[in-house]
Amino acid sequence: MRLIEAAGLSRRFTTKHGVVDAVRSVDFTVDAGEIVGFLGPNGAGKTTTMRMLTTLLKPTSGSAVVAGCDLATDPVGVRRRIGYVSQGGGANPGYIVHEEIELQARLYGLGRAEVARRVDEVIAILDLAELRDRVVGTLSGGQRRRLDIALGLVHGPELVFLDEPSAGLDPTSRSHLWSYIRRLRDEHGTTVFLSTHYLDEADALCDRVLIMDAGRIIAEDSPETLKQRVSDDVVIVEISGDVEVAGRALREEAAVRDLTVDGAVLRFGTDRGDKAVTTTVRALDRADIEVLSIRVERPTLDDVFLALTEETPIAA
Numbered sequence: 001m002r003l004i005e006a007a008g009l010s011r012r013f014t015t016k017h018g019v020v021d022a023v024r025s026v027d028f029t030v031d032a033g034e035i036v037g038f039l040g041p042n043g044a045g046k047t048t049t050m051r052m053l054t055t056l057l058k059p060t061s062g063s064a065v066v067a068g069c070d071l072a073t074d075p076v077g078v079r080r081r082i083g084y085v086s087q088g089g090g091a092n093p094g095y096i097v098h099e100e101i102e103l104q105a106r107l108y109g110l111g112r113a114e115v116a117r118r119v120d121e122v123i124a125i126l127d128l129a130e131l132r133d134r135v136v137g138t139l140s141g142g143q144r145r146r147l148d149i150a151l152g153l154v155h156g157p158e159l160v161f162l163d164e165p166s167a168g169l170d171p172t173s174r175s176h177l178w179s180y181i182r183r184l185r186d187e188h189g190t191t192v193f194l195s196t197h198y199l200d201e202a203d204a205l206c207d208r209v210l211i212m213d214a215g216r217i218i219a220e221d222s223p224e225t226l227k228q229r230v231s232d233d234v235v236i237v238e239i240s241g242d243v244e245v246a247g248r249a250l251r252e253e254a255a256v257r258d259l260t261v262d263g264a265v266l267r268f269g270t271d272r273g274d275k276a277v278t279t280t281v282r283a284l285d286r287a288d289i290e291v292l293s294i295r296v297e298r299p300t301l302d303d304v305f306l307a308l309t310e311e312t313p314i315a316a
């Protein structure tokens with residue numbers, strides 16, 4: 001089932017300095033149960049797209065169906081079915097944690113019993129039980145982010161938009177947050193659409209990423225496929241023995257590309273570095289060459305991002 005279906009979605013801003021085409025005819029879909037990451041340099045149009053999909057901003061043209069409701073004709077239906085956690089979050093620093101969540105639930109028009117049930121549920125999902133009676137303003141950054149997400153989930157949305165969920169968090173809090181987001185999807189079936197500047201976050205968390213640049217989606221695939229598309233795995237092997245002999249033995253292997261030699265270190269590209277380790281060791285063994293060390297360098301999502309976006313001027 002499709003939870004987002006955007007077609008030709010565009011947004012133009014007209015300012016006194018001129019016209020900015022922030023989002024230019026974007027088409028994409030998100031299926032139920034996916035965690036999809038939205039990446040792109042500053043000013044690419046991610047926030048503008050998210051704001052349109054969450055009904056906070058009207059598209060200039062194009063259309064989208066979000067959680068089964070048409071953005072243009074049923075924005076109230078969209079709002080009821082989605083959660084949106086903005087970058088700053090919306091929690092009131094002077095409130096007690098559980099009161100803030102209850103208030104949010106009441107704002108969605110839930111009845112008394114439903115409010116109590118949902119508050120307990122989101123407190124459990126985001127591990128907030130120990131913080132239940134704390135004043136919001138005293139929470140740490142990571143705890144506060146968990147509360148922000150709880151507020152976005154209290155009405156039980158099937159789709160949640162998270163705008164840079166782990167911005168400003170330390171590595172431990174980020175990795176904890178990732179496990180909460182995974183749990184949301186794995187145990188509660190919530191579909192997650194998140195924007196992030198952390199490529200390791202997209203890699204660790206997302207089934208699929210959309211890369212946006214200058215208002216357009218320039219790539220869309222699983223992190224794994226994008227990495228394979230942008231560059232080979234690189235195998236680096238250090239040997240003891242004759243490098244000429246070693247080089248010849250490796251060149252005979254079909255999967256070895258662009259072999260270079262530097263002292264006793266040979267380096268080559270290949271599709272599947274993990275498989276190449278065994279074939280390399282075997283080939284060198286047959287040639288009576290001792291392998292001192294072997295490692296594989298895999299392209300990262302940073303390599304993908306830079307390769308795809310560096311040629312476009314950043315409109316920050």
Ligand SMILES: Nc1ncnc2c1ncn2[C@@H]1O[C@H](COP(=O)(O)OP(=O)(O)OP(=O)(O)O)[C@@H](O)[C@H]1O
Nearest residue numbers: 013015020022041042043044045046047048049315
């Ligand atoms: N209200 C507005 N009025 C005029 N221009 C705007 C407005 N909102 C956004 N823009 C412009 O639209 C472009 C896209 O901005 P947007 O905030 O969507 O990018 P982004 O990808 O979310 O960037 P970041 O990663 O920095 O948050 C930018 O050039 C920005 O200056």
